Amino acid sequence: MNATIRIQTEPFDxxxxxxxxxxGRADVGAVVAFTGLCRDEGGKLSSLELEHxxxxxxxxxxxxAARAEERWPLLGLTVIHRFGMISPGEGIVLVLAASAHREAAFEAASFLMDYLKTRAPFWKREHLKDGxxxxxVEAKVQDDAAAERWA
Structure with a gap:
């Protein structure tokens, strides 16, 4: 299986x-999708700047992605992460994990997000409506704790 990995400025579908x-894949029985969105942060946020x-x-x-492929019987894997200026409500990250059965797809998608949050070199900065x-944005302790469960 070849994972699809993209880092892009454009929105994804x-x-x-x-x-x-x-x-054309009759062997796929489950696809778990996670889309991370830019939050509005209480109406104060104009955009979120993402750098990598x-x-x-x-x-x-x-x-x-390779670690996920080693751990679970995946039939497909897509990770798309955006960078640049992202407005509230827009997608930031997409993770798709496909397998013959749901448990592997759910676990792989969760693993990928936990590791993306803690190990991928992306940085976020808020741009507020007041200019x-x-x-x-600092890393969160709870993100590190979530990733530790996969160690």
Whole structure:
């Protein structure tokens, strides 16, 4: 299986990506999709700026995907992460995990998100409606704790 890994500025279409993954695949019994969206943060947020370390980010996403492929019997895997300025309500990340059975697809998708949040070199900064630009968002302890369950 070859995972699809993309880092892009353009919005993604989860339904289209699912169709691409499953077209002509009678062996797929489950696809779990996770879409992470830009939150409005109480009506204060104008946009969220996402930056990444080019080359390193793709390599890390590929490494995380390979770990998921080793752990679960996956038939398809897609990880798309956006960068640039993203408005509230827009998608930031898409993870699709396909398997013959739901348990593997659910676990793989959860694993991927936990590891993306803690290991992929992406940074976020809030741009507020009042024109101010916030500091880079700090990592959260609960994200690290979530990733530890897969160790």
């Amino acid at each position: 989860a339904a289209r990506e699912t169709d691409l993954m499953t077209a 370390y080019p080359g390193m980010a793709e390599a890390e996403l590929t490494r995380i 101010t630009v916030g500091a880079w």
